Amino acid sequence: MSDTRNDSSDIDPSVRAELTRLRESIDNIDAAVVHMLAERFKCTQQVGVLKAEHQLPPADPAREARQIARLRELAESAKLDPAFAEKLLNFIIAEVIRHHETIADGTR
Ligand SMILES: C=C(O[C@@H]1C=C(C(=O)O)C=C[C@H]1O)C(=O)O
Structure with missing residues (x-):
């Protein structure tokens, strides 16, 4: 099966520049998310x-x-899908509860 996706050499330079700009912002946001989660x-x-x-x-x-x-x-109010926000919070909380169970097991 042939792969019809563009490799970077096919991409118009102005499109490539815009993609790079957006990806730099995405990388910054991902770093902020990691730091905020670590603090949480x-x-x-x-x-x-x-x-x-x-x-x-x-x-x-x-x-x-x-x-x-x-x-x-x-x-x-932030125009983010509330169902997605709920799933994300539930995912994080499940991990927190797992940590709390481990801490409680260690103090028994
Ligand atoms: C952190 C807590 O423990 C659990 C984890 C929560 C969370 O990650 O926000 C919230 C409630 C609890 O199920 C808490 O009780 O505040």
Whole structure:
């Protein structure tokens, strides 16, 4: 099967320049996302330690419901798909809960 995708030598120089400009912004945004997630996980790790020390459960479904409702509103006003925002938050929270369970296991 032949591959009909352009390789970089086929691309018009002005299109190539625009693509490069946009990709540089995407790379900056991806770096910001990684740094923000790292900061978020530093906070959630501390929450995990606090919960383990005080025998609190790793997950807090009521808090999660409030966060999801809030994030969906923020997403709507930012013109981001609220369902995507909810899936992303749930994905992150699932990882946090896994960390909290590991912390609690280590303190038992
Ligand atoms: C961080 C917490 O623990 C869990 C993880 C949450 C999160 O990542 O935002 C929210 C609620 C909890 O299920 C918390 O209780 O605040």
